Amino acid sequence: MFRKTRVKIPHGLLKFPGMLYNKHETLPENLQIICWPGCDSDFGTEVLSMNFDVIPKEAVSVFDRLVSRGLEAFFVGGCVRDILRGTPPHDWDITTNATPEQMKECFAGLRIIETGIKHGTLTVVSGGRSFEVTTYRVDGKYEDNRRPSEVYFTRNLRDDLSRRDFTINAMAYAPGYGLVDIFGGREDIEQKVVRCVGSPDLRFHEDGLRILRALRFASVLDFSIEPDTARSIHENRSLLKNIAAERVRDEFFRLITGPGAGRVLLEFRDVISEFIPEIRPAEGLEQNALDIYTRSVRAVAAEERGDVYVRLALFFHGIAACGAWEQQGGCSQGHEDHGAELSETVLRRLRADNRTISTVKCLIRAYHTEIPGNEREMRRLLASLGEQNTRRLLSLRRAALAQKSGNAQAELEKITTAGVLLEGVLSAGCCLSLSELAIDGEDLIRLGMRPGRRIGKLLSELLDEVIDGKLPNEREALLRAAEKKINKVVK
Numbered sequence: 001m002f003r004k005t006r007v008k009i010p011h012g013l014l015k016f017p018g019m020l021y022n023k024h025e026t027l028p029e030n031l032q033i034i035c036w037p038g039c040d041s042d043f044g045t046e047v048l049s050m051n052f053d054v055i056p057k058e059a060v061s062v063f064d065r066l067v068s069r070g071l072e073a074f075f076v077g078g079c080v081r082d083i084l085r086g087t088p089p090h091d092w093d094i095t096t097n098a099t100p101e102q103m104k105e106c107f108a109g110l111r112i113i114e115t116g117i118k119h120g121t122l123t124v125v126s127g128g129r130s131f132e133v134t135t136y137r138v139d140g141k142y143e144d145n146r147r148p149s150e151v152y153f154t155r156n157l158r159d160d161l162s163r164r165d166f167t168i169n170a171m172a173y174a175p176g177y178g179l180v181d182i183f184g185g186r187e188d189i190e191q192k193v194v195r196c197v198g199s200p201d202l203r204f205h206e207d208g209l210r211i212l213r214a215l216r217f218a219s220v221l222d223f224s225i226e227p228d229t230a231r232s233i234h235e236n237r238s239l240l241k242n243i244a245a246e247r248v249r250d251e252f253f254r255l256i257t258g259p260g261a262g263r264v265l266l267e268f269r270d271v272i273s274e275f276i277p278e279i280r281p282a283e284g285l286e287q288n289a290l291d292i293y294t295r296s297v298r299a300v301a302a303e304e305r306g307d308v309y310v311r312l313a314l315f316f317h318g319i320a321a322c323g324a325w326e327q328q329g330g331c332s333q334g335h336e337d338h339g340a341e342l343s344e345t346v347l348r349r350l351r352a353d354n355r356t357i358s359t360v361k362c363l364i365r366a367y368h369t370e371i372p373g374n375e376r377e378m379r380r381l382l383a384s385l386g387e388q389n390t391r392r393l394l395s396l397r398r399a400a401l402a403q404k405s406g407n408a409q410a411e412l413e414k415i416t417t418a419g420v421l422l423e424g425v426l427s428a429g430c431c432l433s434l435s436e437l438a439i440d441g442e443d444l445i446r447l448g449m450r451p452g453r454r455i456g457k458l459l460s461e462l463l464d465e466v467i468d469g470k471l472p473n474e475r476e477a478l479l480r481a482a483e484k485k486i487n488k489v490v491k
Helices: 017-022 057-067 078-085 100-106 157-162 185-191 200-206 209-220 227-235 237-242 245-256 261-267 277-283 292-302 308-327 336-349 354-365 375-385 387-403 409-427 441-446 453-467 475-490
Strands: 004-007 031-034 045-049 073-076 093-096 111-116 121-126 129-135 137-139 151-153 172-174 178-180
Touching (some): 057 073, 057 093, 073 078, 100 129, 137 157, 200 227, 227 237, 245 308, 277 292, 292 387, 308 336, 308 354, 441 453, 441 475
Antiparallel strands (some): 031 045, 073 093, 111 121, 172 178
């Protein structure tokens, strides 16, 4: 990914990065400056060839407005991290030595949203896209383990980078200047390590949510957590009690969908138990030589799509087994209702939306549903769960096989066959709901039925026969069948 060369950077350049903007022609366009930890301006710096061509023109336009006025500007944080990883960034944040007032002048004519003006942040809309632009700043005292009571603007980029959470998020880049990496973030990306900037204890006491952010990055990026940072996470996990449930929820949901979720959930189960204490009984209770928590996490990790609903269902279904396991003398079957209730309790505490709660509960309750072996059974399942939840159920059952002992090949083949049946039924355009039925209540009224519940009941009966293949979803055929049923009732 990188081509390394050694060059000599002019004295003072690293101390005053803005100097380079008017002299970028002195360096090849494809070279980026890397400031190593402890690097002094008198020493040579390493220059790497990297692909920053993915920066959108709208972001460059915002950047140029600042630079053209003699101000410093750098892309910073997650977008730089993702570029170095070879992943297209979703957000493009810019940091600058411009004050909020100077920024307003620079972006005159563009839509500006004063997102966090007191903290030096503006959202600039350019070409229909939004970009956060923030003044270099130093955070004041943290009084609530979440946000600084005040911030101080600074003219020094290093000061701004020093306040950030992790080394992989504490890098900056400017076209024509290069990559500023004071804390070794690029090396940590290469080594796949999440490491705090400076003292981990200080970083986490400043903002307790950083504990979960570290776990989330480790999961989503599939990185390990540096030992001193990991130690501090374990020791300071109680700080999560000071964090709003919504923020905990967002980080946990993103964590559980990452490729490294299984490893992180196992290594930091004590952290997870701070906001989901329901997992504690499952940690020491063994089932087939594995504690129930470990079995649950393994099932989560085996789900390949990273679907948040499926993974949450696997997680809560698994840990709910401990109640049934104890009550039934070593049998955990039939605990779907308990799992559904447990998931709702936890998810409501985390302020999850109703859609998430209902979907997770639906999947848990359907956990042991018989896998369809023919088209009729598949149509029935689709009519009951809908397309998306049927797909999720198959994914869930496939992942659940990872925690089973013995040969699960036969069940795996059954799930694969069900997937083929699913696609066949969907491609055939089968009627699976009342809205797809070729007749409606008005048609039944015209046949002589009175408005009321009986109409809905009759339509449901006709739908069942269509799903079972006893009737075609054709208007005339359905009207004839409806008329016979009506006349039968009258007689």
